[in-house]
Amino acid sequence: MDSSTAARSSTRAIRSACAGPSRCASILANLTEFDLVNSLHLHGDFFRYQPTGTGDHWEYTDTVVQCQGQRGVLEIEFANTGTFMFHAHQSEFAELGWMGFFEVEG
Numbered sequence: 001m002d003s004s005t006a007a008r009s010s011t012r013a014i015r016s017a018c019a020g021p022s023r024c025a026s027i028l029a030n031l032t033e034f035d036l037v038n039s040l041h042l043h044g045d046f047f048r049y050q051p052t053g054t055g056d057h058w059e060y061t062d063t064v065v066q067c068q069g070q071r072g073v074l075e076i077e078f079a080n081t082g083t084f085m086f087h088a089h090q091s092e093f094a095e096l097g098w099m100g101f102f103e104v105e106g
Contacts, residue, residue, distance in 0.1 A: 024078070027053065028064065029071035039065045039089040040074075042102075047076040063089060078104045 028049075030038045041063040049059045053073040064072065078084070087099035 024076045026074045026076075027071060028066070028074050030066035030068055032068065035090075035093070036068045037065060037090075038093065039063060041087055041089050042076070043085040043087075044082070045076065045078055045080075045084055047074050049074055065089075076102070078102070080104070081106045 028040060032038055043062075046060055046062045049061060049064050050057065050073040051059070051070075053071060058075075064074075066072070081104045084102045084104065085099065086102065087094050
């Protein structure tokens with residue numbers, strides 16, 4: 001996510017119809033050209049993360065750190081409805097607007 005995309009995402013929530021036992025799956029990739037390390041932290045819930053998107057190894061966490069070009073699969077199973085904030089753990093990225101919200105509806 002570049003800084004212009006991040007700024008737009010901070011003003012609109014990502015809507016999700018996933019609540020309860022439903023899982024929302026997404027590909028997470030660090031495609032930033034000039035930032036070698038990036039991260040994603042989710043508030044209010046945990047998610048399953050599979051590095052590189054292959055194999056049987058899954059991590060259960062609320063924070064993922066990726067090097068440049070790295071990718072993986074995120075599976076978020078929201079236990080509740082509501083608004084959940086996500087952001088980078090590097091303050092310089094958060095200051096550029098790299099943050100947003102998942103709006104989970106039932």
